[in-house]
Amino acid sequence: MKKMSLPSKLYLAIVVLFLYLPIIMLMVLSFNASNSTSVMSGFSLRWYVELFKDEATIQAFYNTLVLAVFTAVTSTFIGTLAAVGIDKMKKGFWKTSLTTITNIPMMNPEIVTGVSMMLLFVFIGSVLKVNGILGFWTLFIAHVTFSLPYVILNIMPKLKQTDVHISEAAQDLGCTKLQAFLKVVLPAIRPGIIAGFIMAFTLSLDDFIISYFVSGPKFQTLPIRIFSMTKKRVTPDMYALSTLIFVAILILLVCVNIFQSKNDNSKLSSKKGAKK
Amino acid sequence: MKNKSALTQKLCASPHIVWSAIFIVVPLIMVLYYAFTDANGAFTFENILRLGDYTTTFLRSIWYGIVATVICLIIAYPLAYIIAQSKARVQSTMVMLVMIPMWMNFLLRTYAWMTLLEDNGVINGIITKLGFDGVHMINTSGAVILGMVYNFLPYMILPIYTVMTKLDRSLIEAAQDLGANKVCVIKDVVFPSTLSGVVSGITMVFVPSVSTFYISQKLGGGSFALIGDIIEMQFQVSNNFNFGAALSLVLMVLILICMAVMNRFGDDENAAGGMMI
Numbered sequence: 001m002k003k004m005s006l007p008s009k010l011y012l013a014i015v016v017l018f019l020y021l022p023i024i025m026l027m028v029l030s031f032n033a034s035n036s037t038s039v040m041s042g043f044s045l046r047w048y049v050e051l052f053k054d055e056a057t058i059q060a061f062y063n064t065l066v067l068a069v070f071t072a073v074t075s076t077f078i079g080t081l082a083a084v085g086i087d088k089m090k091k092g093f094w095k096t097s098l099t100t101i102t103n104i105p106m107m108n109p110e111i112v113t114g115v116s117m118m119l120l121f122v123f124i125g126s127v128l129k130v131n132g133i134l135g136f137w138t139l140f141i142a143h144v145t146f147s148l149p150y151v152i153l154n155i156m157p158k159l160k161q162t163d164v165h166i167s168e169a170a171q172d173l174g175c176t177k178l179q180a181f182l183k184v185v186l187p188a189i190r191p192g193i194i195a196g197f198i199m200a201f202t203l204s205l206d207d208f209i210i211s212y213f214v215s216g217p218k219f220q221t222l223p224i225r226i227f228s229m230t231k232k233r234v235t236p237d238m239y240a241l242s243t244l245i246f247v248a249i250l251i252l253l254v255c256v257n258i259f260q261s262k263n264d265n266s267k268l269s270s271k272k273g274a275k276k
Numbered sequence: 277m278k279n280k281s282a283l284t285q286k287l288c289a290s291p292h293i294v295w296s297a298i299f300i301v302v303p304l305i306m307v308l309y310y311a312f313t314d315a316n317g318a319f320t321f322e323n324i325l326r327l328g329d330y331t332t333t334f335l336r337s338i339w340y341g342i343v344a345t346v347i348c349l350i351i352a353y354p355l356a357y358i359i360a361q362s363k364a365r366v367q368s369t370m371v372m373l374v375m376i377p378m379w380m381n382f383l384l385r386t387y388a389w390m391t392l393l394e395d396n397g398v399i400n401g402i403i404t405k406l407g408f409d410g411v412h413m414i415n416t417s418g419a420v421i422l423g424m425v426y427n428f429l430p431y432m433i434l435p436i437y438t439v440m441t442k443l444d445r446s447l448i449e450a451a452q453d454l455g456a457n458k459v460c461v462i463k464d465v466v467f468p469s470t471l472s473g474v475v476s477g478i479t480m481v482f483v484p485s486v487s488t489f490y491i492s493q494k495l496g497g498g499s500f501a502l503i504g505d506i507i508e509m510q511f512q513v514s515n516n517f518n519f520g521a522a523l524s525l526v527l528m529v530l531i532l533i534c535m536a537v538m539n540r541f542g543d544d545e546n547a548a549g550g551m552m553i
Contacts, residue, residue, distance in 0.1 A: 008358045012370070015355055019377045019429070022388035025398055038391045038398055078291050085289025098289070101296050109487035109531055111504050115511060115524045116303035119310055122517065145299045148292065177284070208383060213511060223381060230387045230494070242384045249379045253372065
């Protein structure tokens, strides 16, 4: 690979600047001394203090985390089983239609997915004569639904890579089918499952559009709280919040990256060792 | 024995099948049902006929979506090429740099642009300090499109980059050996073999751009309502679920048609989320 030329570097720098401009501004202004969200008038940590006093936001943050954990666990569980099942299905009408239906939430505009689920919940609510059906459970159902295709998408390729014969060999050696699955297939597809889990977790954490339609006043997530706050003029405490989230995610990403590259290196060196 | 084990493994998919039936298929039927009924549940075409009033909104959404997608493609394609050509270590750093902004809350990113573009916002503050007249930027169609480009640009870069890393370098060298110049190499070799990435990039930018509502509200100031805004209004403000359902139905059909057309151009094996993590 050759070294980057100067125009290439410049181009790269401009695009990166474009991508980071609002984020940098947001982070700088979170330390603003006044309550302006556009003019910096001195350094202070007052908005961070303010943030932790805001109970509704803290509650929304907590809600978001709970919802994301529930969503990730459930969709990973259903999705892993589904991937195994779909993988075993013969090619044909049923398999194609099932994968198509699974992918609908990924292809459809988010607003349509949100609206369609809202209609279902409202319809059920009117049949059961329950008021205010929209809340934690409707959010949970919606989040699992849109996470499932991503989980399956992450696991499917790993399943295709695993050799069926290894599982059969395990059974020949006295494993039951369940044992063979748990001890042979599951470890082989683990990276896919982990990737799917992380993806479901982050998708749930960050989702606004679908949540906006299926949530009620009783259970607010952070993006919905942010939305209702940006309807008015926001104060820099929202910036403080996003700075904190951003830094947390950055640290997490760097850790994951270091972990992965270490893993790759050890794999590489073990391969080299095998070659010797 | 073997058949039985195959059957139990097939049964693994059943929770997912039940879940998809109830929460994917039935809601879509609900959209259909609401679109063709009135508030009392009686069959009607009224909602569909009323859609004609919003033809300009539909056309505007599609137009903005196309413009944003084209701009994204123009920015992203050379960028993906540059990244894919660099050293492995630089590559992973660059991909990280492109992905990190996506982790910032979408609403706040858009809101931040609003404060940047305002008449007495950050950018105009810098311009006037330099001694020039301020430029009116917020609440224009340009601002809305900028918001779309900004928010969805990574979705264009990543799939194109993924395909480019798989590009066979010897193919380029072969073309050069056979006398192709730089333009020819890009036009006849690189572009055709990265088409699947371009196609998934286009769908991943076009679909959210056409259906967005927050961006147009914040950066357009309400004077450039898009189809998403109208849908949002029916469900959250005027509570006209039936008309909202009709609008959603048309939006969905519209996008399905666009996707079907797009997919004819490239068989996208690794479409959509494949590269999102």
